[in-house]
Amino acid sequence: MLATRAVLGPALRKVALSPRLASAATGILNEQRLNRPSSPHFTIYQPQLTWLGSIANRATGGGLSVLLYGFSLAYLVAPGTFDSAHVVEFVSGLPDAAKYAGKVILAAPFAFHSLNGLRHLSWDMGKFLTVKGAYGTGYAVLGATALSTVALVMM
C-alpha cells in the first residue's frame, strides 16, 4: 500500500496540482458521453390509459391546430383559392364515403380533445386526483367521445 503510494506519489501530486489534466479528463469524458447509448425508456413503458390519453390529447389538439393554422395561412396567402365558396364546392364534389370519413376524422379528435380537456380542468380544480379517479374519468371520456363522434357525424 505504502509502496504503491511511494511509486504513484509523483503522479498523484501531478493530478492533484495540475488543472490542465483535470480539463483533459473532462474532455475525454464528454467525448465518451457522445458515444454512449441511452437505455430504452419511451419504447418500453407499458401502455396505460393515463399516458396514452395524455399524448392523444396533445396529438388531437396539435392536429386540429395544424388544420386551423394551415387553413388560415392558406386563406391569407391565397384568398381567391381558399374562400368559403371554393372550399364548400370542393367538399360537396367528393363521394359520400369520403364525406363520412372526413367527418369522422374531424369529429373524433375534436370530441376527444374537448372531453379530455374537461377532464384536465377537473384535475386543475383538485378533483379525481387518484388512480381510480384518473382511470374512471379516462374511460368515461373514451365512451363519451365515441357517442359524441356518432352524434356529430349524424348532424
Place this chain on the structure above:
Amino acid sequence: MSSSLILRSTVPRSFRAVSGRSALLKAVQARHASTSTTYVPGGPVYKGTVNDPTDFPPPSKSHGSYHWAFERLLSAGLVPLTAAAFVTSGSQYPVLDGLLGISLVMHSHIGFDSMLVDYLHKRKFPILGPIVTWTLRTATVGVLVGVYQFNTNDIGLTELITKVWHA
C-alpha cells in the same frame, strides 16, 4: 394556488412531467465542465465545475402562475364559446365568431408552445429551439390576420364549418 400544488405533486402528468424531471436529474448528474454545450444523449454538458448547481429559469409570475391561470381560464372559456357557436350562426353574431377565432388561435398557440418547451427546449437545442419558437410566433400572427380577414371578408369560421359539414 393549492390546486396547482396538488397537481404538480400527485398527478403523474405522464409525458410532460416524466421528460421534464428526468432531464433535470440527468442535468444534475452531468456536472462536469465543458467548453461547449454539445448535446449528448441524456442532456447537454453544462458549464461550471462539479460544485456548481444547474441553472434554473428565474422565478417569474408572468411565466409561472399567471401563465398557468390564463391558460386554464382560456380553455374553460372555450367551452361556452364553442357551445354558443354551435347553436347560433356565425353571420348573426360576428362578435362571437371573432371572439371564438381569437380564443381558438390563442389556445392553439399556447398548446404549440408547450410542445416546443417539452421537445425543443433551448437548453437542449440552443439553435433549433429559438428558431422554431419564433417561427411559431410569426405563424400565430399570420393566423390571426388570416382569421380576421376570413371573418371580415368571408363568411366566418363557424359558418364555414356549418356549410362544410352539410355540403
